[in-house]
Amino acid sequence: MGDFDPKIPASYQDCEFLMLGNTAPAIQSLVLDRLNNRPKFVMLDTMNLWIDIANDDLKSLLKRVDCLTINDEEARMLSGDYSLRRAAKTIMAMGPKTLIIKKGEHGALLFQNDDVFFCPALPLEEVFDPTGAGDTFAGGFISYLASTNDLSFENMKRAIIHGSAMASFCVEKFGTERIQDLTQEEISARVQEFVKLASFQMI
Template sequence: MNNNNTLIVGSIGLDTIETVSDRKESILGGSATYATIAAGKSASVHLVGIIGDDFPINGMKIFEESTVDLSNLDQKEGKTFSWGGKYAEDWDNRETLFTELGVFNDFNPILTDKNKEVPVIFLANIHPLLQLSVLNQCNKRKHVIIDTMNLWIDTEREKLKEVISSCDVLLINEFEAEQFTRRKDHDDQGTVLQSLGPQNIIIKCGSKGARLYSGHRVDTVGVFPVKNVVDPTGAGDAFGGGLAASIANGETMIESIINGAALASLTIEGFGIDAIYNASINEVEKRKEHLRTTLNS
């Protein structure tokens, strides 16, 4: 097994996305999808997910290109998970139009022996019980990165705490961090979250960049200036995938955040996966160069 193997677990879906200027139906989406395409640019991805019998052939081709292992990509009879969202003109407010779980309702991954040995694990935004179930099967884990969302903070707080205590990198946005810690100050949020166990807390602050709390140190990374936002869907998932890939490649936490931020900035320049899927390594590197200049500035 290569040294840069990364296990990615999350949702795979067909999204309907509506913006002020356009609407796309049944395009490839889901947290694991964005994370896999991002991570696959520099790491060896083992994808864990579930799809229905309606999943498009081009989606399978994209996964085959972006991964080294699809043994835990289960295809079941029924509909693939689907989600619909509508964005306001300022991009800050998103309305969920529908969520249809389909076969994802029965998602209960049993890892193959090979996948149990992958050292870097990214648990994308799924139910904390599913995250724990996968984590308990991984017997050679070196790094565990988890992402979450406001729904699980509201409904599964104790289970989420259990997951957080088992990871060494927590990804959380500034609104979720306030919701979870009941603190308004980012530094206070970082302290509370670190007390649960993770060595590294990454608070995503949208257009203000990201903050890393690692030990007693605080670092900040800015954003790449995107001139034309097309669709913000999946940016956070791409960030997580890029972060996990760099960690798997032995890069520092700061460099890993920079890689994640570069890939997130690409994601929002196209509908669904289009921009990140088509992005060249040169373009990613160019954005990373810019992001390095924003460190602690």
């Protein structure tokens, strides 16, 4: 895990919603260890590298988090199963009660117990730079949960739509350019595009 030694600023100690960004699982565990109180909701990001070279550390950490967010290839790698439906069951049995499988331009799947929700990605005219889309998605998701303080599955669906909307802005310009000056009106309008994209009524 190298020499990086995470210091938790005092102002972060009482966080209720924690997003552990992608780094070595041992460092992510150390962050969790150093919080005085266990947050209400802990979300974890990881990647193929750690599944490969730090599998034991990752498996230990998975027992301590509420939600894991990974992409489809990583879900297959971690579970050893090609079927995302079966992969999700295997991964949730490792610890996290909620699992998000990201599929990039193909949207994302939200799993919890036997429930599954599919969140589409907005078909965009132009994708300028996909860098940071996954982090923006995770940040949009957990910030929605934190601002609403509601961990029900129905609210997690809203949170994943929110995260996807934020990610759709991220890719439209370079780096953080598009998201740093976003207004609430722009975000609400984008969320409505997702509502329109996914809504139908069977009769």
